[in-house]
Amino acid sequence: MSKKHNNVLPGFNLSLGFTIFYLSLIVLIPLSAAFIKTSTLSLHEFWVAVASPRVVASYKLTFGASLIGASINALFGLLTAWVLTRYTFPGKRIIDALVDLPFALPTAVAGIALTAIYAPNGWIGSLLAPHGIKVAFTPIGIVIALTFIGLPFVVRTVQPILEDLEAETEEAAASLGANRWQTFTKIIFPAIAPALLTGFSLAFARAIGEYGSVIFIAGNMPMVSEITPLIIITKLEQYDYAGATAVAVVMLVISFILLLGINGLQWWNSRRNSRAI
Amino acid sequence: MKKSLFHISLLAALVIAPTAQAADITLLNVSYDPTRELYQDYNTAFAKYWKAKTGDTVSIKASHGGSGKQARAIIDGLDADVATLALAYDVDQLYEKGRLIPKDWQKRLGHNSAPYTSTIVFLVRKGNPKKIKDWDDVVKPGVSVITPNPKTSGGARWNYLAAWAYALKKNNNDETKAKEFVGKLFKNVPVLDTGARGATTTFVERGIGDVLLAWENEAFLAQKELGPDKFEIIVPSLSILAEPTVTVVDKVVDKRKTRAVATAYLEYLYSEEGQEIAAQNYYRPILDSVAKKYEKSFPKVSLVKIDEVFGGWQKAQKTHFADGGTFDEIYQK
Structure with a gap:
């Protein structure tokens, strides 16, 4: 009861009820369908479906490539956000708008465009080919596609925080004798770390589920460049609905644990910071 | 109250009337990827033939995609009157997984329900x-x-x-x-x-x-x-x-009352004209007279x-x- 009185805004019960209803309808019910479909398998069948060498190789590739892609985005997304907030230069608005493009572009278009460029007869691919570097149709191609689609997440989460962080704080740090590196690590980075982590986890989550843009550039060789979403499609193609959802469930659980871990990290980070203040 | 009732019945009459009078039939042919050009030509030819024969106007929509994916769409409820897929295995699934067609579907049309072949x-x-x-x-x-x-x-x-x-x-x-x-x-x-x-x-x-x-x-x-x-x-x-196979989807044609025209649509594939169109689109015809005519186009x-x-x-x-x-x-x- 006392908790209720503490709420300044009215309508807590109603809005919470609606939130739970809405989440159930949009997220939980479709997801539970995957679990129900999987439960038609015996434990042994489930294990065979989700732990065969081909499927395990695809988990490694999907999560590994997503992690690399998200890490690249964290670094260069931060740099992009920094440039867009701290400096003014001609064409800034255009670059700002360009950042959102991977959001809006149909993923298949992105995949075809990237493949055309990185294939051995494409613009970039033809420059790399003489040096024996193959990008398209290898795991490197997958990382590039996942980096491409994940970029806006980091930029758009970090940008508002950087905008709020006034340049005066940096000047203050400098006037108190901090060098540039110290200003960055002690003043700026702690302030933007939570947003950076959010952007990273969004880019990571997006990359794990990505199908359209990857499928054209991956080459799809079993054990080498086959992503887990393709394994799911392959199983569906064989009318193996239960096997497909079994793999989907494994992906869901791993993704959920990873995202929970990242959220936990964020929670721990914000507690540590608030205690420091 | 009375007035609104009148309006409703008028509206209902408007909605029902066209279907009751003119025989405008639509068919959906769910096919696989490389038949795009073939069925573009064939659909026009069949519509002409059907109009001449019965006076009804039939418009055929075709959907193309990977053969397995298309079969799954039909199983999951896509209202396909006919399925024309890349292999008999995919059509079999319409029986196995959906019971949409009888088990012996392949015996219903000539040549194992494969009106054209390829390799x-x-x-x-x-x-x-x-x-x-x-x-x-x-x-x-x-x-x-x-x-x-x-x-x-x-x-x-x-x-x-x-x-x-x-x-x-x-x-x-x-x-x-x-x-x-x-x-x-x-x-x-x-x-x-x-x-x-x-x-x-x-x-x-x-x-x-x-x-x-x-x-x-x-x-x-x-x-x-x-x-x-x-x-x-x-x-x-x-x-x-390679024998791409075709079938009428029984559950759908019975529901949509299109069995007659759907069956004719597939049977016409076996006719002289249907075979000609298949051959022109680089499918090997099965009718002897047409096969002979296009003998030179298809290497032995x-x-x-x-x-x-x-x-x-x-x-x-x-x-x-x-x-x-x-x-x-x-x-x-």
């Missing part, structure tokens, strides 16, 4: 720089081969089985040798696209690979679209008889049948393409 040939670059003449040249080290993934593409399953059948014949039906042969072939594959059109794009647009294993009609089409000065078709000494090749060599689709699917089948073994060793 698997090689498409190579102009001048055939790697001197590819037969299957033995395809498995040589250093030759790069493009084929889609047999797990996701109907066409690729035909490719796989054609190579397997050749190796069987060459090695006196030794299955181990055949597997070795197909293993060597897939060692030469740098990219596995998910569908036949994707593989054609990889070969033609991206310039990857020395040889594309393709549907005969797809190879002819690529040559026509892109010019004979760029690609050559090579016919191997032995290939497989010794064709094996899937029922004879592999014991039918159900068995071939289980041995070769299901999880743990020979295709998986090739990659997991």
